Amino acid sequence: MWNTFLGKRLKGCKYAIVGAWMLIKNEASIQVQTIIAIGITIAGFVFNISATEWMFQIFAIALVMSIEGLNTTVEAIADFIHPDYHSKIGFIKDIAAGAVFFAAVAAVVIACIIYIPKF
Numbered sequence: 001m002w003n004t005f006l007g008k009r010l011k012g013c014k015y016a017i018v019g020a021w022m023l024i025k026n027e028a029s030i031q032v033q034t035i036i037a038i039g040i041t042i043a044g045f046v047f048n049i050s051a052t053e054w055m056f057q058i059f060a061i062a063l064v065m066s067i068e069g070l071n072t073t074v075e076a077i078a079d080f081i082h083p084d085y086h087s088k089i090g091f092i093k094d095i096a097a098g099a100v101f102f103a104a105v106a107a108v109v110i111a112c113i114i115y116i117p118k119f
């Protein structure tokens, strides 16, 4: 069953879910973002935000957490291939963190656009 086309895709999903759980279980930054995601989702229900606002909010949460996951991946690869201090490793880690910063700024702006008018 697992060697069929569908079986291989299902196996891929299983690995992806395990990877997502490992991120949530082990990475402090992902844990903080998960708590923020839960908080902002509760706020969405409390303030009864529109379908369009839900779409932007869900997209912003997914964007930040996805890029944070990739940032963690880059850090893990960098530490694996070169555990010692190296200016190139520092550069690679800094630009990976910079990618998260872009998404985080966009998410904060989206949250402000949705929630500031509700006060």
Ligand SMILES: Nc1ncnc2c1ncn2[C@@H]1O[C@H](COP(=O)(O)OP(=O)(O)OP(=O)(O)O)[C@@H](O)[C@H]1O
Pocket (backbone or CB within 6 Å): 027, 028, 029, 072, 075, 082, 083, 084, 085, 086, 087, 088, 089, 090, 091, 093, 094, 097
């Ligand atoms: N091996 C290294 N060589 C050079 N600079 C490094 C190295 N490791 C880390 N740094 C510098 O320290 C910063 C933080 O790196 P670190 O791996 O601790 O990531 P972090 O942002 O603290 O992420 P996390 O908390 O998820 O581990 C990097 O952005 C980089 O500037």
